Amino acid sequence: MPELPEVETVMRGLAARLQGRVIRRAEVRRADLRWSFPQGLAARLTGARVLGFRRRAKYILMRLDGGDSVLLHLGMSGRMLIRLRGANDPMPHEHVALTTDDGWEVGFVDPRRFGSIDLVPTADEDGHRLLAGLGPEPLDRAFTAKVLAAALAGRRTPIKAALLDQRIVAGLGNIYVCEALYRAGIAPSRLAGETPTRRLVPEIKATLLEAIEAGGSSLRDYVQPDGELGYFQHAWRVYGREGEPCRKCPGPPICTGVARLVQSGRSTFYCPRLQA
DNA sequence: CAAGAATCCTGTCAGC
DNA sequence: TGCTGACAGGATTCTT
Secondary structure, three states: OOOHHHHHHHHHHHHHHHOOOEEEEEEEOOOEOOOEOOOOHHHHHOOOEEEEEEEEOOEEEEEEOOOEEEEEEOOOOOEEEEEEOOOOOOOOOEEEEEEEOOOEEEEEEOOOOOOEEEEEEHHHHHHOHHHHOOOOOOOOOOOOHHHHHHHHOOOOOEHHHHHHOOOOOOOOOHHHHHHHHHHHOOOOOOEHHHOOHHHHHHHHHHHHHHHHHHHHHHOEOOEOOOOEEOOOOOOOOOOOOOOOOOOOOOOOOOOOOOEEEEEOOEEEEEOOOOOO
């Protein structure tokens, strides 16, 4: 479930294990994911020192010595695994595996193959075609109610769909959009241009921050015992809870509980009583 | 231009 | 148990 908080937590886990290390071996078993990996990826990784990490939207950037960075997206089903060298056989759908100079292996598993990997010059990371059009980071100070209102002005699409548009704000996905709208008490079908952003923006930030905190506090060094990086248990307030009671409302007949509707092909969960 | 649908791929789960 | 269909956290590309 990689949305911004999960990607952030995966990135921190990768940084804890890889930063400063030299990649001794890079194995690419399958290169045709969302797009084909760049030619020479394995060769470029082999022998490289990992200088640092950053996240942009749902992308992870891993800076290498020698002037370029690895751009990684987990897609829908991408996961990163960490294990001691030789501790296990490769998992099914483990398309890439790196071995470090201190004896660890990092695997990239992605059954649905919607993920992607590319190389980009470090000096121009944000110029990459996948990053160039992205909207603001929701946790930046610069992302304010005013900024969001300007981006939504005149738009007649539902606010739910607008918040999933990475050009408007970058990093939200289906879960956190549902959660933020619920917390802000805004109907997902409300026209984007008529959204009370002063109520919404603080809830977007709080929702994301709480999830990142949950990821950090529930994992030792961001790694679960099975070696999986960055995925954590989280109690959603509405997401996936169709038919269950709304946690803020009295029960029936006053509130019938969490409802689900489909907007542009994706499930939206919300409380019909609180989200007007 | 904007909005919605179709699309890529595989795994899982509910229902019969 | 086995089959079928619906659905899944993303984001691009194609239609309308």
